[in-house]
Amino acid sequence: MATAVKTPRAARKELMTLGENIRVARLRRKLTAEIIAQRAGTTRQTVAKVEDGDPAVKIGTYAAVLQALGLLKGWGQLDDLVGDQMSLDGLPSGRG
Structure with a gap:
């Protein structure tokens, strides 16, 4: 059984923030969550x-969703x- 890891507040x-930016990008592209899900597997x-x-x-799922939106590069x-x-x-220092 996997041990749960407590995610730090900053993370x-x-x-x-990343999730919200992904949502905004999807909505700007007028894509449904279902279409992104299909593209991201x-x-x-x-x-x-x-x-x-x-x-x-x-x-890897975050990366697949970004790829589905065309935002993975970089x-x-x-x-x-x-x-x-x-x-x-x-x-x-090179001085010596």
Whole structure:
């Protein structure tokens, strides 16, 4: 049996924002949840959970819904400013 993971508040908030943005994109395209579900290989109920930002929905389902809307490209890119700065801070200065 899988262990439930408590989703941090900040992550839940971001998922809710993502879900709302997905809903808006679907409505702008005048597509029903049923059509998106068919294109994404899931159910209308699961699309509703995605649009609600449900953290229990698999990340692959979020990706499939984004693909069905034509919004998947670039979704996985991260702007890691902290990591970039940390890697630069660890480089030798060249002065010596």
